[in-house]
Amino acid sequence: MILGEEDHINEEGEFVINMGPQHPSTHGVLRLKVWLDGETIKKVEPHLGYIHRSIEKMSESLSYRQYGYLTSRMDYLSAHMNNLACALVVEKALQIQVPERAQAIRVIICELARISSHILWFASAGLDLGGVTPFFYAFRDREAINNIMEETCGARLTMNYMVPGGVIADVPSNFQARVKEVLKQFKDNYHEYDEILMGNVIFQNRMMDVGVLTKEDAIALGCTGPVARASGVSCDIRKLYPYDGYEKLQFDEVILTGGDSWARCQVRMAEMLQSVHIIEQLIDNIPEGDIVAKTKNVIKLPKGEFYQRVETARGELGVYIVSDGASTPYRCKYRSPNFANLSAIPHISKGHKIGDLIAIMATIDLIIPDIDR
Amino acid sequence: MLLTVTEMVIVGLCLLVFLILLAFFLGYMERKVAAFMELRLGPNRVGPKGTLQIIADTVKLLFKEGFTPDAADKFLFNLAPGIIITTALLAVAPIAYARGFQIWDINIGVLYISSVSSMAVIGILMAGWSSSNKYSLIGAMRCGAQIVSYELSIGLSLISIVVLTGSLSLNDIVESQANGWWIFKGHIPVMIAFVIFVVASTAEINRAPFDLVEADQELTGGFNTEYAGMKFAMFLMAEYINLFVVSAVAATIFLGGWMPFHIGGMTGFNHIMDYIPSSIWFFGKTLFIIFIIMQFRWTFPRLRIDQLLNLEWKYLLPISMVNVLLVTLMAIMGWHF
Amino acid sequence: MTNEELKNSFTQIFPAVTFDETGEFLNAIIPSEELLPVMKVLRSSKEFLFDYLFCLTCVDWKDHLMMVYFLKSNTHNHTIVVKAKITDTVNPQIESVYDIWKTAELNEDEVFDLFGVKFLNHPNLRRIFLEEDWVGYPLRKNYVDEHMIEL
Numbered sequence: 001m002i003l004g005e006e007d008h009i010n011e012e013g014e015f016v017i018n019m020g021p022q023h024p025s026t027h028g029v030l031r032l033k034v035w036l037d038g039e040t041i042k043k044v045e046p047h048l049g050y051i052h053r054s055i056e057k058m059s060e061s062l063s064y065r066q067y068g069y070l071t072s073r074m075d076y077l078s079a080h081m082n083n084l085a086c087a088l089v090v091e092k093a094l095q096i097q098v099p100e101r102a103q104a105i106r107v108i109i110c111e112l113a114r115i116s117s118h119i120l121w122f123a124s125a126g127l128d129l130g131g132v133t134p135f136f137y138a139f140r141d142r143e144a145i146n147n148i149m150e151e152t153c154g155a156r157l158t159m160n161y162m163v164p165g166g167v168i169a170d171v172p173s174n175f176q177a178r179v180k181e182v183l184k185q186f187k188d189n190y191h192e193y194d195e196i197l198m199g200n201v202i203f204q205n206r207m208m209d210v211g212v213l214t215k216e217d218a219i220a221l222g223c224t225g226p227v228a229r230a231s232g233v234s235c236d237i238r239k240l241y242p243y244d245g246y247e248k249l250q251f252d253e254v255i256l257t258g259g260d261s262w263a264r265c266q267v268r269m270a271e272m273l274q275s276v277h278i279i280e281q282l283i284d285n286i287p288e289g290d291i292v293a294k295t296k297n298v299i300k301l302p303k304g305e306f307y308q309r310v311e312t313a314r315g316e317l318g319v320y321i322v323s324d325g326a327s328t329p330y331r332c333k334y335r336s337p338n339f340a341n342l343s344a345i346p347h348i349s350k351g352h353k354i355g356d357l358i359a360i361m362a363t364i365d366l367i368i369p370d371i372d373r
Numbered sequence: 374m375l376l377t378v379t380e381m382v383i384v385g386l387c388l389l390v391f392l393i394l395l396a397f398f399l400g401y402m403e404r405k406v407a408a409f410m411e412l413r414l415g416p417n418r419v420g421p422k423g424t425l426q427i428i429a430d431t432v433k434l435l436f437k438e439g440f441t442p443d444a445a446d447k448f449l450f451n452l453a454p455g456i457i458i459t460t461a462l463l464a465v466a467p468i469a470y471a472r473g474f475q476i477w478d479i480n481i482g483v484l485y486i487s488s489v490s491s492m493a494v495i496g497i498l499m500a501g502w503s504s505s506n507k508y509s510l511i512g513a514m515r516c517g518a519q520i521v522s523y524e525l526s527i528g529l530s531l532i533s534i535v536v537l538t539g540s541l542s543l544n545d546i547v548e549s550q551a552n553g554w555w556i557f558k559g560h561i562p563v564m565i566a567f568v569i570f571v572v573a574s575t576a577e578i579n580r581a582p583f584d585l586v587e588a589d590q591e592l593t594g595g596f597n598t599e600y601a602g603m604k605f606a607m608f609l610m611a612e613y614i615n616l617f618v619v620s621a622v623a624a625t626i627f628l629g630g631w632m633p634f635h636i637g638g639m640t641g642f643n644h645i646m647d648y649i650p651s652s653i654w655f656f657g658k659t660l661f662i663i664f665i666i667m668q669f670r671w672t673f674p675r676l677r678i679d680q681l682l683n684l685e686w687k688y689l690l691p692i693s694m695v696n697v698l699l700v701t702l703m704a705i706m707g708w709h710f
Numbered sequence: 711m712t713n714e715e716l717k718n719s720f721t722q723i724f725p726a727v728t729f730d731e732t733g734e735f736l737n738a739i740i741p742s743e744e745l746l747p748v749m750k751v752l753r754s755s756k757e758f759l760f761d762y763l764f765c766l767t768c769v770d771w772k773d774h775l776m777m778v779y780f781l782k783s784n785t786h787n788h789t790i791v792v793k794a795k796i797t798d799t800v801n802p803q804i805e806s807v808y809d810i811w812k813t814a815e816l817n818e819d820e821v822f823d824l825f826g827v828k829f830l831n832h833p834n835l836r837r838i839f840l841e842e843d844w845v846g847y848p849l850r851k852n853y854v855d856e857h858m859i860e861l
Contacts (some may be wrong), residue, residue, distance in 0.1 A: 013508065013544075015513075022595060024589050024590050024593055025591070037516075039511070039678055050444070126674065128590045129590070129591075129674035130581055130584065130590060130673075130674050130675030131580065131674035131675075132407070132411065132670070133410055133411050133671050136413060137411075137412065140412070188612050197674070200672075200673065202582060202673050202674050202676055203674050205676075205680060206674060206675075206676075206677060207678075227606065288442075353677055353678060353679065354511070354591050354592075355588075355591055355675070355677040355678065356677065358590055360478060371432040
């Protein structure tokens with residue numbers, strides 16, 4: 001006995017349910033309208049806007065020192081990378097040379113944030129599939145990284161550490177020791193993650209051959225980050241358009257060709273190890289020097305258009321600034337990775353079961369505030 | 374007549390109190406086991422070592438509004454928790470708790486338990502349908518498919534012991550294990566039956582990794598999404614009583630129930646074992662199986678509905694059918710100890 | 711292909727183009743009516759193969775709207791920015807590029823929602839962030855929010 005709106009069961013006998021905006025596994029206020037035939041998904045349509053804060057419009061009235069702070073609230077798990085993109089676009093426009101010490105600190109902090117973000121993905125992927133224990137395992141490392149962030153930036157979520165020209169404050173004296181400690185702890189724990197979730201036969205069966213995204217579709221749908229790399233697309237901005245000295249570092253771009261949910265899981269697990277590898281190269285070699293380049297008090301960008309992209313934990317974040325020479329952007333557009341990755345969900349979840357939709361959403365790893373902005 | 378009725382009422386009340394305390398204990402145990410597996414402490418604020426936490430939670434649930442959705446079928450909506458808890462309670466009756474201590478010594482105990490416990494599906498279907506919630510409806514439909522399928526494996530693995538014992542009475546089954554538990558006497562086929570029973574009964578009582586009926590992350594709570602307060606608490610209690618029943622049945626059938634650990638022919642050793650009270654043997658075995666089932670829940674992710682049905686129809690059912698044949702052959706030839 | 715070669719090839723397929731090279735990328739500005747045929751060539755022609763539309767947005771220049779398409783080729787690894795000028799700000803219209811790049815669906819919804827540009831032949835044009843009955847287009851420069859309180 002289902003009462004209410006007329007279109008709950010439509011003429012074709014399809015059962016229409018709203019997954020979200022309040023739903024345990026949409027990780028926020030995403031609403032997916034799902035057409036079902038029994039348990040099989042016929043069609044998915046995302047409805048957005050539940051956390052739209054018009055960051056782009058607000059940026060138009062904020063100065064170039066201020067506008068980056070809003071981006072911490074977009075993809076809150078990649079807050080450092082978002083801030084970095086905003087700082088880099090100003091540096092590119094004004095051709096500011098960032099001190100080497102600041103660059104090294106930026107890279108270390110960003111890679112720590114990437115590990116922290118991926119480990120939270122691992123935690124929530126386990127949770128989405130009904131395994132609660134991986135969540136608590138993963139939080140050991142996330143907590144340790146968050147402690148470092150707190151000591152360095154004074155914040156655990158909305159970091160606001162990157163500023164135009166460098167970083168806002170120097171790292172504390174015990175930074176190197178603490179980071180090494182965390183890396184050691186992480187590497188010790190890594191095999192446990194393999195055992196409890198990735199090596200579990202139920203988990204593997206839930207993930208394999210579910211939500212296959214082909215290479216052509218990944219490109220056509222604009223997917224980036226681990227989602228696209230799992231489909232065989234080379235799209236790591238750190239390799240293609242290096243920034244902040246990534247070109248000097250040794251690391252591999254993890255590319256798999258499976259394209260299914262399982263490949264996306266493996267890409268993220270492997271990327272964490274690559275991030276550890278990057279940090280290990282830098283942590284003993286942080287150059288001495290300034291942490292921020294000298295900039296004018298009021299930053300004014302020259303007239304023109306500037307585009308800067310960085311690799312966040314979820315893919316390519318692009319900042320497109322149109323400047324008319326004033327101290328605030330004329331137009332500021334964020335090309336957010338999750339907005340593009342979201343369009344893959346309706347495409348790849350057709351014909352799967354409801355449980356698979358959860359697995360697909362878990363491996364696409366959406367952050368809803370980044371979709372809505 | 375009056376005396377008999379009074380006795381029945383007193384026994385019934387004692388059993389109810391025992392089961393409520395048992396549900397409290399299992400709730401506490403589940404939290405502690407979960408905490409133990411998840412590297413955390415678990416409840417430790419209310420009472421010594423958090424033992425009173427579950428009482429506090431019950432009081433909270435008691436004071437919550439017994440909410441009925443507007444669009445729900447109100448009669449069935451309120452009836453469903455009652456049916457679920459009644460079926461759970463009915464199944465408790467023939468269980469033998471200790472030597473000579475059985476509330477209802479019925480000669481078809483095994484058949485009775487397996488038929489009564491399968492009625493739970495009616496309650497869940499009723500709850501899911503009458504809630505007038507789409508997630509609840511999907512959960513209820515999953516429940517129908519799941520419980521009906523896994524019933525078969527449970528029945529077949531129970532039959533294997535019935536074949537060996539030649540009796541459906543739980544008391545006879547326990548007595549037949551005086552010279553060793555069936556899991557040791559019955560060689561590998563009985564061990565297979567035991568494993569199948571534990572797996573299938575985990576599915577039967579809708580616990581993770583087979584909790585597709587609830588499936589928080591997919592169906593926001595499944596059939597009990599719309600329930601709150603005491604009605605929800607009744608679902609919880611029914612879940613724990615069911616957990617106790619299936620574990621007690623597994624302990625009785627395969628691990629000798631209250632029968633101490635005996636080895637046929639070693640009279641002295643058997644006497645020493647008899648000094649441990651039979652109730653301790655029974656509850657020790659039952660809690661051991663409950664502990665195993667709880668570990669399932671906190672280790673495995675959930676299966677998908679088609680994988681769940683594949684597991685039953687493609688693996689468990691054929692295996693148990695062959696297994697029953699093997700056990701029958703064993704019983705006819707007298708190969709067991 | 712370098713920017714210079716891109717310019718030459720582009721001029722061959724569409725002579726009425728104007729270029730702007732002040733920024734990082736080569737900007738090709740075309741009138742909005744000619745968008746779809748040009749984009750189709752850019753996507754399919756062997757020398758361009760722009761298969762990846764990585765950013766789609768709009769800029770309100772008060773007297774006209776400028777649609778901005780960032781295109782990249784994964785094969786040739788070159789980038790171009792195509793800008794389509796919409797002169798009609800009251801009732802702006804442009805062809806949808808959904809048939810060429812599927813990622814355009816949600817991006818065009820966003821532009822429709824926040825700039826009011828109507829996309830022709832779009833599969834499901836809707837207000838993606840704001841409510842259906844929202845008045846005005848917030849990212850336009852002339853948008854006035856009557857609920858705004860000046861501090």
